[in-house]
Amino acid sequence: MGMPTLFQEVHVKIKVDAEKCQGHSRCYSLAPELVDVDDLGNAFELNGGEVPEGLEDKAHLIIDNCPEFAIEIVEA
Amino acid sequence: MTDTTDAPTDQVADATDERCPVHDLATDYDIFDPGYVRDPVPAWAELREACPIAHTERYGGSWLPTRYDDIQAMAKMVPVLSSVSPIVINLPDELTNDDHTGYNAAAPISADPPIQTWTRRLLLPHFTPRAIEPLRDYAEQVCHELIDQFIDDDGCDGAVDYAQQIPPRLIARKLGVDESMVDQFIEWVRGALELGLQDPELRVRCRKAIRGFFRSEIADRRSNPKDDLITALLQSEIDGEPIPEAMVVGMCNLQLVAGIDTTWSSIGSAIWHFATHDDDRRRMATADDTLWDTAIEELLRAYSPVTMARDAIEDVEFGGVTFAKGDKILMNFPGANHDPDVFDDPDTVILDRQRNRHVAFGAGIHRCAGSNLARMEMEVSLKTWLSRIPEFTLGDPNAVTWAGGQVRGPRTLPLVFG
Numbered sequence: 001m002g003m004p005t006l007f008q009e010v011h012v013k014i015k016v017d018a019e020k021c022q023g024h025s026r027c028y029s030l031a032p033e034l035v036d037v038d039d040l041g042n043a044f045e046l047n048g049g050e051v052p053e054g055l056e057d058k059a060h061l062i063i064d065n066c067p068e069f070a071i072e073i074v075e076a
Numbered sequence: 077m078t079d080t081t082d083a084p085t086d087q088v089a090d091a092t093d094e095r096c097p098v099h100d101l102a103t104d105y106d107i108f109d110p111g112y113v114r115d116p117v118p119a120w121a122e123l124r125e126a127c128p129i130a131h132t133e134r135y136g137g138s139w140l141p142t143r144y145d146d147i148q149a150m151a152k153m154v155p156v157l158s159s160v161s162p163i164v165i166n167l168p169d170e171l172t173n174d175d176h177t178g179y180n181a182a183a184p185i186s187a188d189p190p191i192q193t194w195t196r197r198l199l200l201p202h203f204t205p206r207a208i209e210p211l212r213d214y215a216e217q218v219c220h221e222l223i224d225q226f227i228d229d230d231g232c233d234g235a236v237d238y239a240q241q242i243p244p245r246l247i248a249r250k251l252g253v254d255e256s257m258v259d260q261f262i263e264w265v266r267g268a269l270e271l272g273l274q275d276p277e278l279r280v281r282c283r284k285a286i287r288g289f290f291r292s293e294i295a296d297r298r299s300n301p302k303d304d305l306i307t308a309l310l311q312s313e314i315d316g317e318p319i320p321e322a323m324v325v326g327m328c329n330l331q332l333v334a335g336i337d338t339t340w341s342s343i344g345s346a347i348w349h350f351a352t353h354d355d356d357r358r359r360m361a362t363a364d365d366t367l368w369d370t371a372i373e374e375l376l377r378a379y380s381p382v383t384m385a386r387d388a389i390e391d392v393e394f395g396g397v398t399f400a401k402g403d404k405i406l407m408n409f410p411g412a413n414h415d416p417d418v419f420d421d422p423d424t425v426i427l428d429r430q431r432n433r434h435v436a437f438g439a440g441i442h443r444c445a446g447s448n449l450a451r452m453e454m455e456v457s458l459k460t461w462l463s464r465i466p467e468f469t470l471g472d473p474n475a476v477t478w479a480g481g482q483v484r485g486p487r488t489l490p491l492v493f494g
Contacts (some may be wrong), residue, residue, distance in 0.1 A: 022443040025205050029451065031371050040200045041448070064431040065373065065440050 012051040013075035014059050016043045020070035027062035027071060034059060035071075049074065079126045102127035106134055106353050107164065107291075107383075107406070108274065109245055113480030117423055120411040129397045135165045138385070138404040139397070143437070144415035146395050147408060151440035153394070155188035157386035157405055159442060162186055163269075164482050167276050176280070177289060179321040182330035183339045185384075185442060194442065195327060198364060199445050200318075201303055202250070209237070211246055215453055219460035227493075231471055234351070235489035240337075241343035242457050246449065247335035252304020253293055264289075265336045273481045283329070290328040290342060294321060305331065331446075337463050338382050339450045341485020342436075343457045345379035348486050349425060350462070351470045356427060360458070361466040363427075371427040372454050377434035378425045380410035381483045384438065409435045410484065468493050 016027075016035060023041030027034070033055055035043045051059045061069045098106050101123055106112060123130050124142040131139050141147050150157055161177045162185055174180050179187040183370035184196040201207060222241050244258040244265075264282045266272075272279025291308055301307045309324050317454055319327075350357035360371060386409040388399040399405060413434045414422040420431070437444035444450070470476065471490030479487045 015101060023200065024437060024443055025448055026373070028205055029448075037204060039204065040197065041204050059161045061430060065433060067435050067437075067443075069433070 011075060012056050012073060014051060014063070014071055015049050016045050017070045017072070018042065018044070020068045022068050022070075024067055026065050028069070030065060030070045031055070031058040031062045034062060037049055039047040043056055043070070080242045102130045103132070104134070105130050105132045105140055107140075107481055108135075113478050113484065116410065116480070116484070117380070117414055118230060120408070120414055121423075124411075124415065129377070129395050131397070136404065138406050139399060140406050140411075141395070141408055142415070144412040144418040147412040147435065148153070148439055150405065151407065151435075151438060151442070153386075153392070154441060156389060156392050157399075158188050158389045159192065159384075159386060160188065161188055161387050162442075163273070164383060164404070165273050166387075166404065167279065171276050171280050175322065175326070175481070176283065179325045180320075182326050182333065183323055184327075184445070185334060186326070194314055195323070196445060197344075198309065199327065202308065203445050203448055205448045208452050211249065211449070212456060214249060214454060215242070215246055215456040216460060218242055219457050220464075223460065223464050229493075231468070231490065231492040233489055234347040234491045235340070235344045235486045238461070239340045239347060239457070239486075241340075242343060242453055243336045243339040243450075246453060247331055250305055250335075250449070251293075251331055252297075252302050252306055253289075256263045261336065265333050268333055268421055269482055270337060270479050282315065286329050286332060287325050290325045290332075291321070293328070294324060311441040334444075335446050335449070336486070337479075337483050338444075339446075339453050341381035341479070341483050342376060342379065342450065342454055344486040344489055345484075346375045346454065346458055347461065347491070348470075348489055349375065349379065350458075351468055351491055353425070356425060357462070357466070357468075359427060367428055368455060368459065370429055370432070372451060372458075373432050373434060374425055374427055374429045375454070375458075376436040376451075377413045377419070377429075377432055378423075379485070380413050380436035381388070381485050382436070382438075382444075383408055383410060383482055383484075384442070407438070409438055412414065442463065465493055 021042045026038050026042045027043050028037045034051060035045055037043050082120045098104050101119055120142045128146060129139055129141045130142045167176055184192040187195060222238050226237055230375045240262060244261045245255050248255045264286050267278050267282030268286060272282055281317055294310060297307045297310055306328060309327055312319055386405045386407060388401055390401050392399050413436060416422050437447040468491050471492045475488060475490045476486060478486040479485060
């Protein structure tokens with residue numbers, strides 16, 4: 001038998017709003033697996049925003065630590 | 077787990093007994109009141125309920141917001157709330173000139189767009205996480221050398237002997253200036269910002285000294301370019317022209333003033349916290365990197381050192397009050413970070429706090445340009461300290477002193493090892 005549906009990993013995708021981002025780089029310091037920053041410190045999502053399995057908590061962590069409210073889940 | 081309000085016996089640096097007592101915070105708060113400097117959290121809590129944008133006539137008059145959402149919104153009110161004079165108390169008119177406010181003073185922090193925009197773009201590439209990383213080994217070396225000097229003693233002054241010593245060495249290396257001048261830098265910066273807030277002549281004297289120092293450094297780099305920030309700024313261009321020298325001087329001034337007592341305040345407050353909270357200290361002594369990541373942000377939140385200021389350039393209504401043209405507004409980022417509408421149990425340090433949109437480094441276009449350097453210095457200084465001095469407590473609690481106003485943090489912090 002496969003895993004019950006209830007426990008299947010939910011597909012999560014994040015998006016950084018470049019207009020809101022002010023380059024705090026806190027997301028990068030907390031989750032360099034999910035985002036990188038450019039020359040001005042402004043963040044952009046890696047892998048087209050796809051959050052690898054097992055890193056969903058980190059995705060929520062960077063969303064909940066952005067002082068500009070610039071990161072959000074776009075698919076779940 | 078203890079709140080940040082439990083240090084009632086600490087003293088305040090440079091307190092005077094001649095101040096008029098505060099009877100009503102909403103109309104007469106006093107950012108230099110010894111009790112407020114020692115622990116402003118209860119005053120913010122009272123004001124958030126009673127009068128979330130308070131006013132005082134003290135020190136030339138100012139407004140004090142205490143709610144997170146208001147402070148976030150005000151940070152975006154550019155340029156109506158202007159940054160040309162971001163110090164919490166303006167200099168008297170007779171002492172002010174073009175070097176003291178506006179884009180010559182300390183761009184981008186003392187500028188509005190468009191000058192703020194391009195001066196900031198020049199600085200930011202020097203302060204990304206990757207640009208800061210090469211300084212990490214040097215930061216560790218500095219911390220170890222400082223600890224070497226007192227680890228065989230019974231204790232030390234955690235503010236003077238340690239926290240205060242780290243940021244000036246790092247920013248000196250970044251700027252490319254003589255690191256043996258750190259004591260001079262500390263004296264200038266305290267005079268220009270901390271002690272100078274209530275002593276305008278001292279403030280002007282120290283600002284002049286800093287500007288004179290950087291003018292001679294700039295003259296040197298013109299003939300002897302180096303791999304440092306001063307040279308990089310000198311070689312930068314805007315619209316095909318070099319940056320005016322007065323602005324380069326101001327940008328260097330900003331690095332020194334903003335890069336020193338802010339971070340030493342955060343490091344010192346964190347050490348004060350660990351000296352007074354045994355459980356948190358012992359937990360961090362064996363913490364993994366994941367816990368360190370959240371703990372650094374939490375200590376930044378709970379003990380945010382920096383309050384900036386804005387000046388209204390026209391009459392503007394906001395949150396039920398009217399800021400009149402010329403009014404001073406205090407960007408109370410530390411108070412925002414204790415708002416219970418945004419932070420669960422805001423007055424408790426929760427080292428693994430997950431939801432933490434703190435604004436210790438500000439928000440909006442003036443977000444602290446040096447935040448990644450500050451964060452690295454916090455991490456390295458606290459990790460190094462706890463690896464070598466895992467057990468320590470406050471010495472005489474009555475001997476602890478705090479500075480406040482623009483930058484809050486401990487200035488005397490007697491510690492006992494073991």
